[in-house]
Amino acid sequence: MKKTLLTTAIALASTTGGISQAQAADLTISCGAVGAELTLCQEGVAAWEAKTGHEVDVVSTPNSSTERLSLYQQILSANSSDIDVMQIDVVWPGLLANHLLDLREVLGDDAAAGHFETIVTNNTIDDRLVAMPWFTDAGVLYYREDLLEKHGFEVPTTWQELTETARAIKQSEREAGNDRMQGYVFQGRAYEGLTVNALEWVASHGGGNVVEADGEVSINNPQAAEALDLAASWIGDISPNGVLNYTEEEARGVFQGGNSVFMRNWPYAWALAQSEDSDVRGNVGVTQLPAGGEDGESAAGLGGWNLAVSRYTENPELAADLVAFLTGEEEQKRRAIEASYNPTIDALYQDDEVLDAVPFFGTLYDTFTNAVARPSAPTGDAYGRVSNAFFSATHEVLSGTKDGAQAVEDLENELLRLKRRNW
Numbered sequence: 001m002k003k004t005l006l007t008t009a010i011a012l013a014s015t016t017g018g019i020s021q022a023q024a025a026d027l028t029i030s031c032g033a034v035g036a037e038l039t040l041c042q043e044g045v046a047a048w049e050a051k052t053g054h055e056v057d058v059v060s061t062p063n064s065s066t067e068r069l070s071l072y073q074q075i076l077s078a079n080s081s082d083i084d085v086m087q088i089d090v091v092w093p094g095l096l097a098n099h100l101l102d103l104r105e106v107l108g109d110d111a112a113a114g115h116f117e118t119i120v121t122n123n124t125i126d127d128r129l130v131a132m133p134w135f136t137d138a139g140v141l142y143y144r145e146d147l148l149e150k151h152g153f154e155v156p157t158t159w160q161e162l163t164e165t166a167r168a169i170k171q172s173e174r175e176a177g178n179d180r181m182q183g184y185v186f187q188g189r190a191y192e193g194l195t196v197n198a199l200e201w202v203a204s205h206g207g208g209n210v211v212e213a214d215g216e217v218s219i220n221n222p223q224a225a226e227a228l229d230l231a232a233s234w235i236g237d238i239s240p241n242g243v244l245n246y247t248e249e250e251a252r253g254v255f256q257g258g259n260s261v262f263m264r265n266w267p268y269a270w271a272l273a274q275s276e277d278s279d280v281r282g283n284v285g286v287t288q289l290p291a292g293g294e295d296g297e298s299a300a301g302l303g304g305w306n307l308a309v310s311r312y313t314e315n316p317e318l319a320a321d322l323v324a325f326l327t328g329e330e331e332q333k334r335r336a337i338e339a340s341y342n343p344t345i346d347a348l349y350q351d352d353e354v355l356d357a358v359p360f361f362g363t364l365y366d367t368f369t370n371a372v373a374r375p376s377a378p379t380g381d382a383y384g385r386v387s388n389a390f391f392s393a394t395h396e397v398l399s400g401t402k403d404g405a406q407a408v409e410d411l412e413n414e415l416l417r418l419k420r421r422n423w
Contacts, residue, residue, distance in 0.1 A: 013280060025054075025056055026318060027054065027056045027313075027315060027318060027319055028058075028059050028083050029045060029056055029083070030058075030059045030061045030083050030085070030252070031045075032087065033060055033068075037381075039240065040341070040350070041087075041326075044334075044335075047325075048325045048326070054318060064191075065089055065192055069089070069095075069384075072088070080249065081310065081312045081313055084313040084314075084319040084322075085308070085309055086307070086309075088131055088306050088308050089306075090136075090305065090373075091376035093124075093130050093306070093308075095376075095380075095381060095383065095384075095385075097125035097126070097130045098308065099310065100130040101130070101308070101310065101311050102129060102130065103129045103132060103308075103309065103320055105327070112133065114329070115133045115327075115344045115345055115346075116344050116369060119133040119306075119344055129270075131306035132307050132323050133304070133306055134305050134306050134307050134344050135335065135376055136304035136371075137266045137302070137342055137371075138300035138302060138342075138367050138368045139266065139303070139371075140264075140265070140267060140287070140289065140367065141162075141264060141287050141288065141289050142262065142270075143284070143285050144261050145285045146215040146284075147409070148165070148285075151168065153169065155287055156262075158363075159201070159205075159290045159292060161290065163183075163184075163238060166238040166262055167185065167237060169181075169261045170238060182238070182239060183234075183237070183238030184239050185251040185260045185262070186265075186266075187248055187265075188235075189246055190392055191239050193248060193392060194394055195391045196374065198391065198394040199299070200264075200289055200301050201228065201231055201292075202224045203299035203372050204224055204296050205224065205293065207219070207221050207223035208221065208350075209373075211375035211379055211386060213377070215419065219411050220411070223292070225404030225408050227404070228398075229397065231394075232398050244398055248265055248266065251263055252265055252272065255273070256278050257279050258279035262268040264289065265357070267360075270358060270360070271358075287360075287364070299369050300368075300371045300372065301371060302373045307323045307327055309323060324325060329345050329347065333353070336354045336361070339353060342361070342368055349361055349362065349368075378423065379422070379423050381422060382418050382423050389414045
């Protein structure tokens with residue numbers, strides 16, 4: 001019976017939607033918190049159960065990735081077998097690697113064949129494949145096709161064009177009586193989502209990746225400061241003041257309710273925007289995020305999740321088989337068609353059924369394969385503190401307490417102190 005630390009898990013998750021108590025099943029898996037993500041996982045697990053005759057308990061963990069990581073660290077540090085299979089963020093493999101099974105030892109050397117090589121490399125720590133790619137993500141720009149056509153604007157290709165287009169359409173719509181219309185919504189709360197947004201702004205302006213692959217702290221430069229200052233100019237203009245507390249779902253709620261011209265979000269929002277109860281169904285386009293300027297390039301932050309097996313599982317072969325099934329081509333295809341989750345298997349981006357369901361998987365293929373990674377690899381165990389420092393500094397600029405130049409200078413000093421201690 002696996003109950004010792006799951007009791008703690010229940011307490012931790014009680015404020016975020018609950019968690020199921022593990023029973024006498026062959027395996028437990030943590031693969032979602034609430035909503036479509038959890039439902040899709042439950043359906044995939046049920047298919048594996050029907051195929052194999054084994055039983056699996058699906059453990060719903062906190063929706064917050066920060067709280068989920070804390071839960072995993074607590075369970076793994078106790079060498080507990082409470083959760084056999086864990087859904088882990090793309091920035092966690094290095095942090096959790098010592099507690100995770102080398103999947104190649106169980107599934108064979110070709111376990112990850114056909115998956116995007118960049119993600120396989122990300123999940124390979126000290127020559128050990130510690131997680132299988134499950135779905136990938138990259139930031140994309142959603143826009144109202146009907147509003148751009150109505151007001152005579154093209155899809156913006158730079159952040160400055162987006163700013164001007166959003167402002168003009170918002171003003172016109174409000175003058176026509178739509179006093180709830182906003183220009184642009186994004187993830188502005190001080191959390192990991194803001195790290196990704198800010199990295200996209202900075203990288204697209206040619207300001208680097210905060211910390212480069214060789215460990216060099218690169219954030220203190222004029223391009224990075226300019227990017228943050230531009231984003232700050234949106235607050236109270238094209239973006240509501242409330243965006244400073246938006247995560248993905250708050251931004252989606254505003255956009256899907258018909259009250260924003262543009263939105264930055266992940267591909268999952270496509271299926272929801274096209275659902276029957278969506279106010280913008282049939283009027284949404286998706287394109288790559290804008291470039292920083294004429295000399296800049298679009299930069300999409302790399303996201304996504306993987307499935308890993310705890311080293312402390314009592315059934316390593318069975319757990320690895322479940323992971324192989326859930327991350328396999330058939331299951332990834334189902335998830336792509338039903339809920340627009342990006343596959344990590346290259347062949348599915350040429351699959352007609354997938355492309356019929358999510359057309360931009362084809363047009364934005366390069367965006368997904370060339371997404372910008374957060375600096376988790378060079379900063380190792382210190383990544384959590386690095387990210388916290390970055391999103392906190394960005395939030396200060398958005399809130400108007402610092403300008404971009406001061407923020408990146410202060411951030412550089414803080415990151416250099418972390419570097420001396422931790423990487």
